[in-house]
Each structure stands twice: as C-alpha cells, then as structure tokens.
C-alpha cells in the first residue's frame with residue numbers, strides 16, 4: 001500500500017505533463033504545417049465541390065435511365081471485368097444511341113455493376129459523360145462512381161469519385177481506361 005501512492009502520483013503527473021506537452025506541440029505544429037502546405041497545392045482534378053455539384057445534377061438528369069437503350073446486342077446482364085464487378089448492365093442516352101461507336105458531345109454511358117446476376121446485388125453505378133473541352137488531354141470525359149442510391153462514392157483517401165478521376169495518378173478511371181483501344185477511353189467498342 002505504501003508503495004502504491006508514490007507510483008500512482010508519478011503516473012498521474014507524467015500523464016498530465018505528457019498531455020500538456022503533446023497538445024500544445026501538435027496544435028502549433030499542425031497549424032503551421034497546414035498554412036505552409038496549402039499554398040503551393042494545386043486544385044485537385046476531382047472530388048472538389050464543383051465536381052460533386054456536377055455529379056449531383058447529373059444523377060438528377062439521369063433519373064429513369066433504366067428505360068434508356070443499351071448498346072446493340074448488349075441489353076440486360078453482361079459479364080463484367082475487374083475492377084467493376086462480375087456482371088454489368090449498360091444504358092446509353094439518346095446522343096450515344098444515335099452513334100454508339102463514336103463518342104460525340106453529350107454521349108452518356110451509365111453502367112450498373114453487380115456482384116451477381118441478380119438485381120439485388122447492385123454495387124455501384126459508374127458513369128462517363130462526354131463534355132467537349134472539359135479535359136481534352138484525356139478524352140473530355142467526366143467520370144463518376146455512384147452508389148446504388150445516387151450517393152457519390154469515395155476513394156480510400158475520402159475523395160469523392162467525381163470529376164477527372166484520378167488524373168495524373170497511376171491508378172484510377174483515367175489511367176486504366178487509357179488502355180482501351182481506339183484512344184476513346186471506352187472498352188465497350190473495342
């Protein structure tokens with residue numbers, strides 16, 4: 001019992017000292033670091049408020065896409081590939097249906113990704129919209145990954161997957177779709 005008191009006091013004291021020094025240290029440190037790194041940082045190519053707003057209104061304008069047409073001969077469940085999911089369904093808007101093999105202005109493709117050939121397993125809805133002048137170096141595509149309910153999905157860094165995803169990075173929509181034939185970033189017409 002006699003030994004416990006000084007030990008407890010010591011522990012308590014060291015906790016208080018530790019807490020004080022670490023709080024003051026880290027709060028100064030992080031404030032300083034934030035202001036130092038924020039300035040030279042470029043606006044990210046995706047996931048910003050403008051991208052999220054554009055994706056949100058796109059989802060609104062896409063309502064009813066399940067009644068749209070599909071690529072000729074590709075209606076209904078089709079086998080899908082990694083990373084999207086085992087099964088997929090394609091839907092294309094009127095601009096795309098007029099000339100499916102040529103991605104002109106307004107071309108919009110909506111791809112539902114399923115984990116099984118069963119409508120209840122819809123995991124995500126990936127979308128590519130052609131906007132002339134939006135991103136000339138990478139095919140002028142606006143990319144979005146929606147959840148089944150229209151929420152915008154995020155990557156592991158908590159960035160919304162909407163916009164020029166993930167431009168300049170070795171992995172992501174643009175990097176992978178750049179491997180599609182015909183340099184149009186579309187796999188479906190290869």
Ligand code: HEC
Nearest residue numbers: 080081084111126127128143144145172173176186187188
């Ligand atoms: C590692 C490669 C890879 C990545 C990353 C990728 N895709 Fe795809 N994507 C594919 C493949 C392969 C297909 C062919 C159809 C399928 O199997 O789903 C495809 C098909 C599509 C299609 C149908 C049009 C087409 O090209 O055939 C859309 C739309 C699409 N992806 C959107 C996206 C979006 C949005 C992202 C990023 C959030 C993304 N993809 C990331 C490989 C990729």
